[in-house]
Amino acid sequence: MPTTRLTPKDHLLQAAQMHVPFDGWSQATFDAAIADSGVDRTVAQSLCPRGAVDLAVLYHQKGDKAMLAKMAEADLSTLKYSARVxxxxxxxxxxxxxxxxxxxxxxxxxxxxxxxxAAKLIWGTADAIWTALGDTSEDVNWYTKRATLSGVYSATVLYWLGDTSADHADTWSFLDRRIENVMQIEKLKAQVNSNPVLSKLMAGPNWLLGHVKAPQRMPQSGMPGRWTRS
Structure with a gap:
């Protein structure tokens, strides 16, 4: 199996992780990472203009990659969609x-x-999950799915940080409850759309939201979405 070659930034991150629990994602940690990794300071500063902050961003992104690798290995096909999330x-x-x-x-x-x-990283995690699960939304649902999952993920992380239960059992129960809350919202939306009176009241907002499109995978303008005329 081929070995992935580490970049200078990867070496900096590896070295920094030894110091973060004590000094946080600080300048002290960044200086120690440079010294421990042997990466030239000029190179390190060019790769990480904000110092340890850029390494913290890389750390989060690497966690997303590890998650995607685990999802690719696991057989989630037998699970309900909420359980996959x-x-x-x-x-x-x-x-x-x-x-x-x-x-x-x-x-x-x-x-x-x-x-x-912070918002960009959390949104990126939610987007990575939905994309890996095969989400094909092309309308406003593309945004609502990621927004709700971002909220679930953020709340779960905060709960997990304070969880002392065996194997984080309490965290997984908390996560299941949050996912169930989201599913109840989806059920409510379906009930509104099927109700003759409420569906007419929502006709205007639904028409407006119908013009919101998911961003292109290779955006041309750099904007987070696009608006199309009817």
Whole structure:
């Protein structure tokens, strides 16, 4: 099996993980990572202009890749769709080797200056899950699925960080309850659409939302979606 070659940024991340539990995703951690990895400081600073913050982003992205690899290996075909989503979130958390590293990352991305990074990373995780599960939404549902899963994932991570139960059993129960809450919303939407009176009341909003399209996989404008005229 071919060995994946590590980039200088990968080496920096590996070295940084030894220091994050003690110093967080800080300048001290970044300096230690440079010293431990042997990566030239000029190269390190060019690869990570924001220092350890960029390494924290890479750490999260690598967790998403590990989750996708686990999803590809697992046979989820026999599970209900909601159970597949729950399994994906569980795989994502199980990809974490040191909970303290995530705790430090949560503290970092809670800062207002990095709120945009936090939203982008969480949305990216939700998008990766739905895409891997074969989501074919091309309308506003593309956004609502990812928005609701982002909320579920964020809440589950916070619960998981404080969970001391055996094998995180309480976290998985919490996750199942959140997924069930989402499914109840979907059932309510179906009931509204099937109701003769409510469906007429929602005709205008549904027409408007019908013009919202999912973003192209290779966007030309850099915008998160597109609007089409009827």
């Amino acid at each position: 729950a399994a994906a979130v569980r795989f994502r958390l199980e990809a974490v080797e040191d909970k303290e590293i995530v705790r430090r990352g949560t503290t970092l991305f809670a800062l207002p200056i990095y709120a945009g990074d």
